Amino acid sequence: MPENSDSSAEIELPALPATAWAVLGTLTFGEELSGYDIKTWADWSLNYFYWSPSFSQVYSELKRLEKHGYVRSRSTPGDTRRRRAYSITPEGLSALREWTRTAEVDRPTLKHSTLLHLWLGHLNEPENLKARVREHIEQMVELRDGAAARAANSSDEPSWAFANMVMHWSRRHYEAEITMAEELLELIDSTAERYEHAAKQLGTGLPVPIDPGRWKDRTNRS
Structure with a gap:
């Protein structure tokens, strides 16, 4: 205490x-x-x-x-x-x-702009999406390496023991983010190919839903 x-x-x-x-x-x-x-x-x-x-x-x-x-x-x-x-x-x-x-343990806020672009990937081209993901990976590598450096630089100060623990967690967090982003890179082409099989509306090229409104039932069940 x-x-x-x-x-x-x-x-x-x-x-x-x-x-x-x-x-x-x-x-x-x-x-x-x-x-x-x-x-x-x-x-x-x-x-x-x-x-x-x-x-x-x-x-x-x-x-x-x-x-x-x-x-x-x-x-x-x-x-x-x-x-x-x-x-x-x-x-x-x-x-x-x-x-x-x-203080209450709040849910972490996730505002992931790269995933927002991928969520709207049907309005973009696969190569452009992959370029965005690669840029995201570069940012995460920079953050991972920065967190690792801070973890190393805080290891010899006892008063920073808990801060050091958090910096190690941050490094692992960004490492996991890099791994998941690399997995997304591998999925973009096959996802785009799957989307191409959807029937499209004349004029807009937007998809024709197979069962309009089904998402309402699914959101209610969740």
Whole structure:
């Protein structure tokens, strides 16, 4: 059990977005950070399994967190101008502990633009679809290698033990994504050939459904 924690105490948490808690979380690794530092940290780690908020979002959330008393800030001299450095307060630490224990486990949000293009593959050509999938694979390779590098770079810092575990998971996630995308590449030609056997409407070339409305029964059963 972490020090200064009380598992029996209930804390009423404000309705903050998950991004606010993520920003607050960057201040739990023992360092005082500027907004720029937090954005850099998010790009270095959060970006591989959650998302990286923009600079404006980081500063907006910091203001909100400071208003709730969860962070404190002070002006510090920089190379060219003064900057604000942020640290988590005891109240912020207690609230974040409570959030990690009680927040609902949300379903991961999947917005897969490559699969959206493939879902509409009947309006495209197989070679164009394959080019899109190859581009997607290149992106996933970059993310996989980035996660692997971050896992390696965080292995010698005990305070990053859980972050290191997540970076290893992220590497495996992108590796699996690459494997599934390569499988899609192998399926595009045969899928296009199967689609060609569908009867087409005159004029539009769109398919003529064998049993119109059948999808309604299927969605109701699911």
